[in-house]
Amino acid sequence: MDKDRKMMIMGLLLAVISSPVLTEDWKAKVIKSLEALVSSCVVVPCSFTHPEGNLPTSKLRGIWHISSNRDQRIYYDDSTTVIESFRGRTKLLGHLGEGNCTLEITDVRDHDNGPFCFRIELAPVAGSTLEKFSFVEDCVELKMLPDPPKPTLTHSKTAFQGLPFAVTCTVFHTCPSHDPKLTWSRGTAEGITEARRRSHSGIWEVQSILTFIAEEKDDDTELTCTSTFNGGRTSSEVLTLNVKRKENYNHIIIPVVVAVGTAVIFAVFCILMAKKYKTRIAELQNQEGSMWNRLSRLSRR
CATH class of the missing domain: 2.60.40.10 (Immunoglobulins)
Incomplete structure (x- = not known):
């Protein structure tokens, strides 16, 4: 009897001990x-x-x-x-x-x-x-x-005139079933690339990359990326473009060209004048020679 009671108690203890293990x-x-x-x-x-x-x-x-x-x-x-x-x-x-x-x-x-x-x-x-x-x-x-997070813009500090320039707009969110929509204040669909990925647990990110050819007229203008979240709320970030113009050497080239041109014209003029004088001197010398010959013939006579 005692043996049976001991076995029952042992079974109950094992059940109590094993129960939390199973639930864990x-x-x-x-x-x-x-x-x-x-x-x-x-x-x-x-x-x-x-x-x-x-x-x-x-x-x-x-x-x-x-x-x-x-x-x-x-x-x-x-x-x-x-x-x-x-x-x-x-x-x-x-x-x-x-x-x-x-x-x-x-x-x-x-x-x-x-x-x-x-x-x-x-x-x-x-x-x-x-x-x-x-x-x-x-x-x-x-x-x-209460307010949506603002997107961030990454780019090189300076855009160069006539060359491609890329700006990346990134926004983080917690609603992957309805990703935020990123739009630009300029550019075309052909110049825009989008990417979506999970950043870390519970956080996702959307990226939009805008690529365009920077022009002189773009200098000191604003570029805006706007994020529209599910529910209609929006946030924006603005970038002021700094476009570096192509080097212009006209202020050096034009005076040099004018000076060289003037020098060439003057040199040609001098050459022509010298040639003209030489021809005239030769003519005079020929005239003097012929006159001396005449006088010589007269003296003989």
Whole structure:
């Protein structure tokens, strides 16, 4: 009898010890804090792991709730159990069966700050009870942005006349399902290249690269990049162009050309005059010679 009691107590102890170990295998990874632009949307990265092997999405139910009260749900399949202020504004991105519990909140309002936590339910099989796992130690808190972040412009300091000049406009955001749209105050679609990528957890960036040929008329003019966010809010950044003109040596070349031209003309004139004088002298010498010959013939006579 004592032996049976000891075995029962030992079994209970093992159950108590092993229970938290099993629950610890259910783990969630949620970003701790994230900025959210009011009127736009925000995507909260979330993933989880479990010891149950491959579970289909149909057997899992994801829940997002306010950290202080599990019954205050901001997302659930049954929207009637969701807080009215969040109803129709939240959804899961990805599939729970793949361990993806990413949450999207649209039409962000200034009171959507959280913290919000993830909870999962495992649908019961015949003869079992509903299993629930809450991850209240891994919650996200949102920092509300009343104004959109401004884009940043990167470029070389000086543009050179007649050469291509590139300016990159970059803006960071937390709404990858509705990327901000970047537009320029000048340029054509052929001269614009866009790129989108994930910067780090919860933060994405959009880049627009404008390339154009800088002209003299562009010097001291303004170039503006405008970012339009989901919800209609905009922000802009302005660049004042500094175009370096091509070197102009006309102030040196023209006087030199005039001086050289004058010297050449004067030299030609001198040569012509000298030639003319030489010809005249030769003629005079010929006349003097012929006259002397005449006098010589007369003296002989």
